[in-house]
Amino acid sequence: MSMQPGGPWEIPAETVRVARAAFPKGSLAIRVRDELGVLFHDEEFEDLFPARGRPAWSPGRLALVLVLQFAEGLADRQAAEAVRARIDFKYALGLELGDPGFDYSVLSEFRDRLVEEDAGRRLLDGILVSARERGLLKTAGRARTDSMHVLAAARDLSWLELVAETLRAALNALAHAAPEWLAQVAEPDWFRQYSGRAEESRFPKAQARRDEVGLRIGRDGMRLLEAVFSADAPPGLRTLPQVEFLRRLWVQCFEQVDGEVSRRGPKDWAPGAKRLVTPYDPDARGSVKRDIRWSGYKVHLTETCEPDAPNLITNVVTTVATVPDDRMAAVVHASLAERDLLPREHWVDTGYANAGAMMDARNYGVALHGPLKSVTSTQARAGAVYGQDAFTVDWVNQRVTCPNGRTNTGWREDRTQHGLPVVRAQFSTRDCRPCSVVQDCVPALKNHGRAITLRPQQAHQELQQARALQQTDEWKERYKIRAGVEGTFSQGVNRCGLRRSRYRGLGKTRLQHQLTGAAINLARISAWLVEMPRARTRTSHFAALGPAEPMLSGAE
Numbered sequence: 001m002s003m004q005p006g007g008p009w010e011i012p013a014e015t016v017r018v019a020r021a022a023f024p025k026g027s028l029a030i031r032v033r034d035e036l037g038v039l040f041h042d043e044e045f046e047d048l049f050p051a052r053g054r055p056a057w058s059p060g061r062l063a064l065v066l067v068l069q070f071a072e073g074l075a076d077r078q079a080a081e082a083v084r085a086r087i088d089f090k091y092a093l094g095l096e097l098g099d100p101g102f103d104y105s106v107l108s109e110f111r112d113r114l115v116e117e118d119a120g121r122r123l124l125d126g127i128l129v130s131a132r133e134r135g136l137l138k139t140a141g142r143a144r145t146d147s148m149h150v151l152a153a154a155r156d157l158s159w160l161e162l163v164a165e166t167l168r169a170a171l172n173a174l175a176h177a178a179p180e181w182l183a184q185v186a187e188p189d190w191f192r193q194y195s196g197r198a199e200e201s202r203f204p205k206a207q208a209r210r211d212e213v214g215l216r217i218g219r220d221g222m223r224l225l226e227a228v229f230s231a232d233a234p235p236g237l238r239t240l241p242q243v244e245f246l247r248r249l250w251v252q253c254f255e256q257v258d259g260e261v262s263r264r265g266p267k268d269w270a271p272g273a274k275r276l277v278t279p280y281d282p283d284a285r286g287s288v289k290r291d292i293r294w295s296g297y298k299v300h301l302t303e304t305c306e307p308d309a310p311n312l313i314t315n316v317v318t319t320v321a322t323v324p325d326d327r328m329a330a331v332v333h334a335s336l337a338e339r340d341l342l343p344r345e346h347w348v349d350t351g352y353a354n355a356g357a358m359m360d361a362r363n364y365g366v367a368l369h370g371p372l373k374s375v376t377s378t379q380a381r382a383g384a385v386y387g388q389d390a391f392t393v394d395w396v397n398q399r400v401t402c403p404n405g406r407t408n409t410g411w412r413e414d415r416t417q418h419g420l421p422v423v424r425a426q427f428s429t430r431d432c433r434p435c436s437v438v439q440d441c442v443p444a445l446k447n448h449g450r451a452i453t454l455r456p457q458q459a460h461q462e463l464q465q466a467r468a469l470q471q472t473d474e475w476k477e478r479y480k481i482r483a484g485v486e487g488t489f490s491q492g493v494n495r496c497g498l499r500r501s502r503y504r505g506l507g508k509t510r511l512q513h514q515l516t517g518a519a520i521n522l523a524r525i526s527a528w529l530v531e532m533p534r535a536r537t538r539t540s541h542f543a544a545l546g547p548a549e550p551m552l553s554g555a556e
Contacts, residue, residue, distance in 0.1 A: 009038055009061070009094030019091040028526040029068055029092035035529055036130040038094075040064055044122060048113040057102045061093050062110045063123055068092065069107070070496045070512075070519035080104035115507040120514035124316060125339060127521050131312060136525060138309045143343035145302040145332055145352065146485045147325055148492075150318075150509065151500040152284035152296035157198075157277070159253075160210060163217045164198035166242075166249050166279040170224065173242035178234045185227045190220065211263075218254040218261045221246060242279065249276050273322040283506040287321035296321055296501060299513045300328055302336070303488055304343070305481055310528040313488070313517040314341045318510040325351030327418075329368060330360045337364055345369060347482040355459040356420050358466065369479065372467055386441040388452060389464075395457045400425040402450065404435060425452040487535065492516050495523065 011033070023030055032039075038060070045059035068089065069079035082089045084101035095101075114120050131137040157165060171194055174182045204210055225247055228237050237243060252270045254261055269275065277286045277295045286295045302315040315335050317328060329352045336342045346361060346368050353370030361368035392401040398411040410426035432442050432449035442450045454460050469475050492498035496516040501509040 009058075011091060011094045012096050015087070015090050015095065015097055018097060019087050022087050026530075027088040028071060028522065029086075029088040031526045031529050032522050033092040033094075035134065035136075035525065036127070039067075039126050039130055040123070044126070045113075045119070048117055048119065057106055059110065061095075062102075062106065063126070064093060065089075066107065066111070066515055067123055067127070067518045067522060070515045071522050073495060073497065076104040076107045079107060111503075111508070111511060115505075115511050118507070118510075120511035121316075124313070124514050124518045124521070127518050127525075128312065128314060128339075128341070131310075131521070131525060136310055136528065137304065137312055137314075138306050139304060139314060139336075139341045140344055141304070141306045142345045142347060142481060143302055143314065143336075144305050144347040144482045144485045145300060145315075145329075146349060146482075146489065147298050147300045147328070147351070148489045148498065149287070149289065149292060149294045149321065150297040150299050150498065150513075151294055152278065152281045153501045153504050154278040154280040154284065154295075156295055158200050158203075160203050160214055160217070161198045161200055162276075162278065163214065163221070163249065163253060164194070166246050167217060167221050167224070168194045168198065169279040170221075170240075170242045170246040173240045174224075174228070174237060177240060178237060181234055181237075185224070187220065187223070193220075214263060215261060218250070218263065221250050222254070222256065222261050225250065241282070245276065245279050245282055249279070252276060273320070281504040283320060283509075285320040285322045294321060297506065297509050298323060299498065300325075300332065301485065301488055301492070301517065302332055302346075303485060305347075305484055310521075310524045311484070311488070312521045312524060314339075316513050316517040318506065318513045320506065325349075326354050326357065328352060329357035333361055333364045333366060342366055347479065349482065355455045355463040358462060359459050369475075370482075371470060371479075372463065386437070388454075391452055393454065393460070400427075400452055400454075402427065402441070404437070406431040406435070408452070421456055423454040423456065425454065427451070483537075487537075488520065491520055491523075496520070 019030060026034070040060040040063040042058055042060045045063065048059065049056055065079055065083060068074075068082075069076075072079075072082070074082060080101055080103065083093065083095075084099075087097070089095075090097060090099065114123075128137055132139075171182070171186070171190065203213060225243075227233060228243055238247075252275065253264060255264055255268070256262075272285065272287065275286065276282065277284050281296075284296050286293070287298075298319050298321055300315075300317040300319075301313055303311050303313045305311050315332055317331055317335065319328070329346075329348065333342065333346075342364055343366060346366050348368065348370035350371045350373055353368065353372050355372075358368045386403065390403050393399075394401070400408040400411075406427060408425040409428040409431075410424075412424055412426075414422050414424050416422055427449035429445065429447065429449045432438055432445055435441065438445055455463060470479075489498065496519055498513070498516050502512050503509060
């Protein structure tokens with residue numbers, strides 16, 4: 001298909017007349033068109049289409065259909081039917097009443113083009129630009145960010161299901177690519193064992209028998225890989241995605257010792273960021289947060305939070321599940337700075353707040369606010385007397401003094417395992433061993449005395465100031481504004497299905513989340529135009545019986 005730019009999309013007079021009669025109070029699609037005008041133009045997506053070919057349906061209109069689809073919670077068939085049958089959709093798209101629309105498969109093709117060029121953010125930015133031009137977006141004040149776990153589209157698998165399904169997926173791909181070759185290579189038992197989907201209920205219950213099944217699958221996979229990588233195998237088989245996934249998973253799960261296949265022990269498992277969890281979504285990763293375990297991704301949403309304007313989502317970041325929140329503040333600020341959307345104050349939870357993030361935010365002119373993690377050393381848990389804060393630091397002379405007057409004998413600059421700069425101050429065992437409180441300060445004293453790890457001077461001092469500020473009632477009251485972002489995730493889950501990915505792969509999941517942010521923005525702009533009051537945090541019937549207490553508002 002080729003793209004032939006069209007427009008402007010003037011709304012036909014008959015469409016206007018019928019829409020006004022059918023929707024005297026308007027609808028989301030009608031209000032958005034009236035207030036924001038044409039959100040997307042064909043020229044913005046010109047790079048997604050070849051210069052030659054049969055004409056494509058207007059990509060600007062398709063972009064709006066995708067956003068309205070998520071705002072209404074529609075499947076592709078339903079969205080295509082809405083374009084064909086709903087008057088308010090025709091009004092928003094500037095179509096004649098008799099326009100037949102397009103086949104539903106066009107939406108999937110257009111999404112693929114957006115994913116290929118990583119162009120999903122254009123849809124969110126198009127709405128933000130129009131909202132800013134009309135005074136509906138205010139970014140110079142406060143913003144808040146939080147994350148939510150997102151389940152992969154593929155089902156969770158046990159270990160036996162994972163290896164069996166991976167081998168079955170590779171066999172199916174090879175059967176399609178080289179059926180005659182595979183018929184000669186495949187063992188007779190393979191057709192019985194791997195023709196149907198692997199189900200946990202079909203595997204034995206006893207652990208010894210389960211181990212035998214796992215080793216049998218491992219041996220079969222090894223034999224298949226040896227055949228694929230042999231010199232007489234048809235060219236191109238080893239590059240099939242399913243075969244490459246099989247190879248990677250077998251490296252993670254099995255090893256060969258003296259020609260015998262065995263399962264790797266826990267010490268040899270791949271780290272979480274690389275550990276594969278399903279052959280049907282190679283990008284998905286497994287992660288744990290407190291008591292929540294999931295396989296999939298994470299989404300980070302940033303929104304404005306001013307009382308005199310709608311709360312609009314200004315940034316969406318999608319990562320695999322294993323990326324920790326404490327690395328994401330800098331990513332969010334860089335994205336906001338690129339589009340001139342940086343806030344003056346940025347409110348986050350404990351996961352994002354740390355000394356490095358606060359220092360980085362200051363470079364962007366942003367004050368990052370969030371509860372700092374408590375010190376978790378043995379000394380801090382035992383009490384404040386011998387915690388790190390009890391030591392006096394003389395930065396000029398590079399001297400650290402303990403509560404009993406002893407000073408460090410070593411001072412060196414270093415970096416953490418994540419590459420962050422730190423200062424390590426070391427005390428001598430000659431000073432620590434005879435101390436009367438050594439068991440409280442250094443419970444496991446051996447070859448080295450007490451060691452103190454500090455941030456660089458400026459970061460250390462700002463960290464101390466931030467900890468002191470967060471103890472004040474004023475800061476705690478101001479921090480309540482952050483709670484409102486929980487309502488945004490609730491809206492995303494209930495309205496757009498944010499909890500589970502619709503698609504497979506990080507690229508498509510990222511596009512889904514950009515569309516979710518754009519759809520929520522349209523819904524909030526529509527609600528703002530009709531002066532719909534913001535919902536407040538619900539109180540259960542039982543909680544209402546209790547004594548009156550100040551409640552955190554999720555709608556501030």
